[in-house]
Amino acid sequence: MRITRRGFAKGAAAVAGAGLLTGMGRAAYGQARPKVVVIGGGAGGATAARYLAKDSQGGIDVTLIEPTKAYYTCFFSNLYLGGFRSLESIGHTYDKLASDFGVNVVHDWAIGIDRDAKTVALAGGGSVPYDKLVVAPGIDLIYDSVPGYSLEASSLMPHAWKAGTQTALLKNKIAAMREGGTFAMVAPPNPYRCPPGPYERISMVAHLLKQSNPTAKIVVIDPKEAFSKQALFMEGWEKHYPGMVEWLPASIHGGIESVDPQTGEIVTGLDTIKADVANIIPAQKAGRIAEAAGLTNESGYCAIEPATMQSKADANIHVIGDACIAGDMPKSGFSANSQAKVAAMAIRADLTGSSKFPPRFSNTCWSLIATDDGVKVGARYEAGEEKIASVDSFISQTGEDAALRKTTYEESVGWYEGITADMFG
Numbered sequence: 001m002r003i004t005r006r007g008f009a010k011g012a013a014a015v016a017g018a019g020l021l022t023g024m025g026r027a028a029y030g031q032a033r034p035k036v037v038v039i040g041g042g043a044g045g046a047t048a049a050r051y052l053a054k055d056s057q058g059g060i061d062v063t064l065i066e067p068t069k070a071y072y073t074c075f076f077s078n079l080y081l082g083g084f085r086s087l088e089s090i091g092h093t094y095d096k097l098a099s100d101f102g103v104n105v106v107h108d109w110a111i112g113i114d115r116d117a118k119t120v121a122l123a124g125g126g127s128v129p130y131d132k133l134v135v136a137p138g139i140d141l142i143y144d145s146v147p148g149y150s151l152e153a154s155s156l157m158p159h160a161w162k163a164g165t166q167t168a169l170l171k172n173k174i175a176a177m178r179e180g181g182t183f184a185m186v187a188p189p190n191p192y193r194c195p196p197g198p199y200e201r202i203s204m205v206a207h208l209l210k211q212s213n214p215t216a217k218i219v220v221i222d223p224k225e226a227f228s229k230q231a232l233f234m235e236g237w238e239k240h241y242p243g244m245v246e247w248l249p250a251s252i253h254g255g256i257e258s259v260d261p262q263t264g265e266i267v268t269g270l271d272t273i274k275a276d277v278a279n280i281i282p283a284q285k286a287g288r289i290a291e292a293a294g295l296t297n298e299s300g301y302c303a304i305e306p307a308t309m310q311s312k313a314d315a316n317i318h319v320i321g322d323a324c325i326a327g328d329m330p331k332s333g334f335s336a337n338s339q340a341k342v343a344a345m346a347i348r349a350d351l352t353g354s355s356k357f358p359p360r361f362s363n364t365c366w367s368l369i370a371t372d373d374g375v376k377v378g379a380r381y382e383a384g385e386e387k388i389a390s391v392d393s394f395i396s397q398t399g400e401d402a403a404l405r406k407t408t409y410e411e412s413v414g415w416y417e418g419i420t421a422d423m424f425g
Contacts, residue, residue, distance in 0.1 A: 041066030044321030044336030045136035072163035082204030096425030113293035137287025145283035153261035181276030200367035236369035286323035306383035327387030366412035374409030
């Protein structure tokens with residue numbers, strides 16, 4: 001499967017057009033416009049707000065609640081670390097959602113959801129009423145899942161798992177690392193937000209160090225025994241960065257016992273690693289607003305109806321993106337974008353009487369290993385009774401020639417331009 005910017009835009013238009021075929025709009029529900037509130041302006045929330053406003057042609061009053069005025073995509077943030085992108089190039093504002101699509105953009109924190117009154121409380125005071133609510137808060141980090149780590153410690157040992165200032169901090173620390181120093185990553189346990197993928201990050205850090213600090217070492221302390229695209233990354237590390245990267249699974253290091261932000265030490269069951277730069281990525285869960293609203297279960301994430309993305313705890317709420325349990329779909333920006341369109345179509349059908357078609361889900365995750373050496377994995381999915389299930393999949397192969405790897409990377413660049421336009425207008 002190959003995806004270009006043009007191809008992505010064509011697919012997005014097909015999904016959008018599906019909801020307009022019946023011509024159902026504001027006339028279907030009388031004078032008052034139904035209200036939809038979207039919490040979170042990331043890949044899922046921005047897409048949902050745009051599609052609800054665009055496809056209802058003004059028939060739905062859409063409010064997007066997002067505290068920040070610019071969103072930095074987690075996807076491609078590793079390429080910023082590697083020197084392939086600027087930080088500005090992965091930043092996006094909400095200006096077009098407001099000016100071109102009429103979305104009410106409120107820059108504030110959503111601090112509570114009253115499911116009986118159907119209102120969202122804001123940190124700045126007041127509340128916003130809704131008929132339908134889309135919850136897309138992304139992830140929260142469980143800092144104490146790594147003993148010794150904390151929110152405060154992230155200024156010394158950046159997680160860089162929410163793109164922006166943390167990513168810039170990590171890059172600055174790598175640039176200032178002593179010659180021949182050690183970069184150490186504590187990788188996250190499953191399930192985790194991806195991208196930014198930890199193993200693509202290792203590749204990009206290696207790419208940077210190979211040029212500026214070639215005697216430096218990289219150690220990956222992983223709580224897992226295996227990871228996605230493992231054979232492809234291992235092959236790439238050996239080809240481009242021989243002897244630089246050491247990956248330690250749990251069966252080797254014996255468990256992560258503690259970290260010390262002041263000394264940079266990472267204590268494992270095997271030994272103590274002294275890091276010049278430590279990148280600590282703890283366990284994750286749904287954003288706290290989802291938990292506060294009673295939408296999460298014992299997993300820390302939100303169970304949803306596969307065909308509509310409706311919360312199993314509340315049919316008036318749809319949960320999309322990293323915060324939900326989406327069956328076989330990974331927690332990626334592509335997945336969130338795909339789920340947002342399904343949720344938007346279901347909401348419009350409920351509120352305006354427009355047609356609802358069988359949901360379509362898809363995802364591709366690209367990773368850059370070195371200059372022009374891109375790999376990918378992806379799948380198509382369908383909504384089953386119990387979960388969103390993969391129906392076919394693909395993955396790059398080891399030993400592919402340089403021309404194909406270059407094409408794969410170029411494909412990812414085209415996809416980035418297409419999907420960010422699909423999200424932010």
